[in-house]
Amino acid sequence: MTLKLKLIIFLSLSILVVTGLIFNVGFSDDVHDIKEVVIASQNDPSTEVIHIEFLNDRKAIAFYERATHEYKYFGNVALQQKLFNWQSAGGSASYISKDYPLNWTFSNLEKQGFNDYTDLLSGKITDPKIDVVQIKTKNDNEYEAQVIEYRPGEKFWFFVSDGENLIGSTVTGLSKAGEIIDEITG
Structure with a gap:
């Protein structure tokens, strides 16, 4: 083989490898990787990812439930996509309390x-009458x-702020008719 032919083969293989990496990174199964x-x-193998909210192409929040022998928990994990994987x-x-219609x-x-987002409020809804969740901040802004209904009869709520501090906000769970079912201040 001539040196020119070896160089052409090497460059062709390099282009194929780089293209394969780009294709693999760009089209990987994000949902599977995040889970x-x-x-x-x-x-904990009892962890079940119930929803993934993509904030942009490199940031996501996964919501999950997990259970121990005594308790059930609702939580979230913030994730960032790095070059080859999510972290x-x-x-x-x-803890999910059935005593509170609106957990948070x-x-x-x-x-x-x-950096583009400030805070996240979220929680499990345990009262089936709650269909709307409103947030009123200390600055009197309302959101x-x-x-999200992720299974028949099972819902959770979340809100991501992009600049406003949510500490001290009042969270209100309402029925479709606007009746206040639960209200909490955090």
């Missing part, structure tokens, strides 16, 4: 490296959280 990271971060940036969880947890996303 694996979340389950590994909890070190946990932290999260929070809370708080995460400061800025401290987890999510409506997303309510």
Whole structure:
């Protein structure tokens, strides 16, 4: 083989390898990868990822439930996509209490490296009458959280702020008719 032919073969193989890496990174199964990271971060096989919210192409929040023999927990994991994989940036969880129609947890996303986002409020809804969740901040700004039904009769809510501090906000769970079912201040 001539040197020119060897060089052409080498360059062709290099282009194929680089193209394969780009294709693999760009089109990997993000949902599957995120679920694996979340389950590994909890070190508990009972962990079930119930929803993934992609904030942009490199940041996501995964919501999960997990159960022990005595308790059931609802939580979230903030994730960032690195060059070849998704990595946990932290999260929070809370015990699901049937005594409270509207459970909640708080995460400061800025401290987890999510510079475009400030805070995350989220929680499990245990009262089936709650269909709307509203947030009123200490600055009197009002927002409506997303309510996700992930199984028949099972819902959770979340809200991501992009600049406003949510500490001290009042969270209100309402029926479709606007009746206040539960209200909490955190």
